[in-house]
Amino acid sequence: MTALTPQEVRAVFPLFLATDRTLTITHAGPAWARLGIAPVGHPWASLFTVMRPHLPDTLPATFAARATDPFHIRLSGHLHDFRGQLLVRPEGFIFLLTPAVRTPHDLARMGLGLTDLAIHDPTADLLVYLQSLTTALADARELTHRLRKRRRELSEAKRVAEQARARAEEAAEARFLFLAAMSHEIRTPLHGVLGMARLLDRTLLDSTQRQLLTTLQRSGGTLQAIIDDVLDFSRLESGQVVLDATVFSPVEAVHQVRDLLDVTARDKGLELRVHIGPEAHRPTLGDPHRFQQLLLNLVGNALKFTSVGHVAIRLHRTDDHLHCAVEDTGIGIAPDARAHIFQPFIQADASTARRYGGTGLGLGICQRIVDAMGGTIRLESTLGQGTTFFLALPMAPLAEPVPTPVRAPLQVPRTRPSGPLRVLLVEDNEVNQQVGRLTFEARGWTVDVASNGLDSVRMAAQTTYDVVFMDIQMPDMDGYEATRQIRASCGDQLPIVAMTANAMPSHKERCLQAGMDDFLAKPLVPGELDRVVAALL
């Protein structure tokens, strides 16, 4: 192997130093100039200090004796350290050195760069690697900071959303309470109006008077339907609706709707068809009343907006969904109206509202019921040819038909009185006292009237009644408390029926909890009174 030329030595060891036998520097690598020093001609010991190995002196013989050891030397006055090895040559010594650095910044502090290191020197690669680690650490810090910031933002967003939700719920609750109060205030006089109209209907009237009375009753009924819709929509909006989960037959529900609306269809000369898919006969778990309400709204709408042809209800199911389509051959819905047809108080256009009436709440209620059920509702329509609404409800079929559970009787069996009924009407409104009295007397019953809860407790203790009809909102003592006190003094045998303009399901529940046996909402629906009394006695 041939010796390296001086140029090759300079290229391979940019920081080499060569000395003569007296340790005076005779040659130096090119990188020393970048450190700002010119070592040639200087005694080695005047520029450098040996840090390791420990040498007792700097005599050439001492250096020569440690030629096989690694050397750590320092450039005096600069704190620049180098490591390397010593070669002993006949003409003197050669120090092959490289910067002793731990970080890229150490190298930069010396005024050197990667290119000042020998190509074969792994220090350069090590520094690049260390820089990569530093970069990775900086990334980790920065990304962690970003994550913390995002977490704070998310937390703040959640807090704001929570506040907004709470405010929305409060607003919905307030609106619901307002509507419930308004409902009560409207139902109370409406009960008087419709009750009086019913009593008037039993009297001798000429044809004009009867026609006027019919209009009065129809208008009252419409007003009551509007109140029911507004209140129901408000309950759905405020999230106060809890769906039942009971076993029911969807087919039976469809047939009941058909039975209810068939008369209306026939009156308009329309055919009301029902198509049931074979797999739809299996019972399912869900809320039968809300399911029926959906159908009543959709079929009622279809009948309203159809003058020729038919309305059809199609029921079928897939594995986990019940599908129902309500199809009509009516006026159809214009494309631009379809997008907002499910919004509350919206009808296809103003002329529709004028011509067909209604609050525009029916489809809004349907949408919200379907949402609460976790289903979907959509429509297809051709203007002038008809509309079909499609419901898809997540109601899985039950494996085996399950008989509808029989409701337990509300009270212990009672003995029906042999003679005319003696009833106590508890009612603070004078008009409704009169309506109630005349309604009951028309059935041959004997009627006592208590104007408030306190009187009713006293009278129930003094007289034996067959039934008590109890208003709820009354001065001095409300119907709940009066019922509790009557139950305490008269026991469970006396049937007590709520008769109130507080018509919400929650009100009914509260009445039953207070000890009442059944519930009649004002205005009274014809037939309901007789049904309830027949069930109790």
Place this chain on the structure above:
Amino acid sequence: MYGLVNRAIEGLIRDRFGDDTWEQILDEANVEEDGFVSLDQYPDHITYDLVGAASKVLDTPAEVLLRAFGTYWTCYVGQQGYGPMMSLDNQSLGQFLSQLDALHTRLAIQMPQLRPPSFTVEHPEPHIHIVHYHSERQGLGPMVVGLLEGLLELKGLTGDVTWLEKKGPGADHDIFRVVETGPRT
């Protein structure tokens, strides 16, 4: 492409155009990364998608953005700690350019998936440098122009960068000429 490049693009956009613009560009590029990791490897298309989206959002030609990015890149890698190692301060521009290839070789050893470009440099005159740029990636020539302009700026020099020859049929690489015209005042 290493995340370092994507982070630099992010840095350029955030610095010059704000955080909202960067979010817009991420949306436009359909890139769901919430933060790039410098030494992670990302598909090249992400980088190209980001440049394309930035071009659209900022209504600026991609070539102009890449050139600006090249200039930004020289500062960015310096700030990331690679600057001192490159020892730009202690060398002339010509010396530095001559060592660019060696630097990329060392980086490629540490980052095996880097696929870095290769440079050869000629110095026909003391202040004129001919840079031959070899890359397997397409369309990054404008970025090299910006990078060379950035180096002139970092060295405190005025000068011109000319794209002499573009890679394409009959040319397997790009060639640039850098002319130093004097110190920057």
